[in-house]
Amino acid sequence: MIKAERQNLILEYLTKDKKVLLDQISKILKVSEDTVRRDIKELSDKGLLRAVRGGAVHRSPIPLHFKERQYIDVEHKQIIAGKVLDYIKPDMVVLIDSGTSALAAVANLPKDIALTVVTNSFPVASVLEDHPKIEVLFMGGRLNKTAFSTSGFETIEAIRNIRADICLLGICSIDLNWGVTGADYEDSLIKKVMVETSKYIIALSTSDKLGTSESFYICAANRLDVIITEADPAEVDLTAYSQAGIEIR
Structure with missing residues (x-):
């Protein structure tokens, strides 16, 4: 599974469950937790989610100003x-x-x-x-x-x-x-x-x-x-x- 597919699936699970956990999502995607952690960091850097210890949660949908x-x-x-x-x-x-x-x-x-x-x-x-x-x-x-x-x-x-x-x-x-x-x-x-x-x-x-x-x-x-x-x-x-x-x- 290529990186783009993994990241799309991470976002799909996040939308469904409101959070993703490293250990769970790594088993689902059949990759290491380090790989998932890197994917989550990239998605966090893009503002698509918020990385937290052990996984990720949604960012607030509101603008700052x-x-x-x-x-x-x-x-x-x-x-x-x-x-x-x-x-x-x-x-x-x-x-x-x-x-x-x-x-x-x-x-x-x-x-x-x-x-x-x-x-x-x-x-x-x-x-x-x-x-x-x-x-x-x-x-x-x-x-x-x-x-x-x-x-x-x-x-x-x-x-x-x-x-x-x-x-x-x-x-x-x-x-x-x-x-x-x-x-x-x-x-x-x-x-x-x-x-x-x-x-x-x-x-x-x-x-x-x-x-x-x-x-x-x-x-x-x-x-x-x-x-x-x-x-x-x-x-x-x-x-x-x-x-x-x-x-x-």
Whole structure:
């Protein structure tokens, strides 16, 4: 079997099973684990998957820049935004990151709700100008031009002074084994400290990000209290996440 055929089969198994393991795929392809490892590295270098210890998983399907992300899966993000309202109660302190799903949830908030919103996202802060009863605490720092948000030491230290009732966390990738991960190093550091300082974590994720992994670790999957997707939990098998103690909406 030539290399191109092997690599196509690796991608097919990855699509079907959400991951490939070196020992299993080497037996299926009847080649050594070293050969499979080299194939996976080449596919990873092309951005077609993410190599991890012992095999490979999907990469997140989303682009990195906010300008591109905000126009992807708009209908799905609106479904997610509607589900978020069940968790937001008056007078809460809500910590909100720079994800586009989080922005959709903010835009869906009732105009008369009283909240304190803490955010490092310029778009989130801008949307909340029209909500007279929402106090906005904007976390300063260095502008991350990719995410339209602030990052760096000042941002992290400011967030560490907050004990939010709820954190709305836009997810780049989540896998039960590899945890919640991100593609941008500085943005992932911000998400990590948001998780550490919040009482209740709600992850906002379109279902195609489940079972994917990126380079920068944020937290263990079971640190999340809720995962909200656009999918109907009755129609999509997310049993493994429920068994890990995560509520699925």
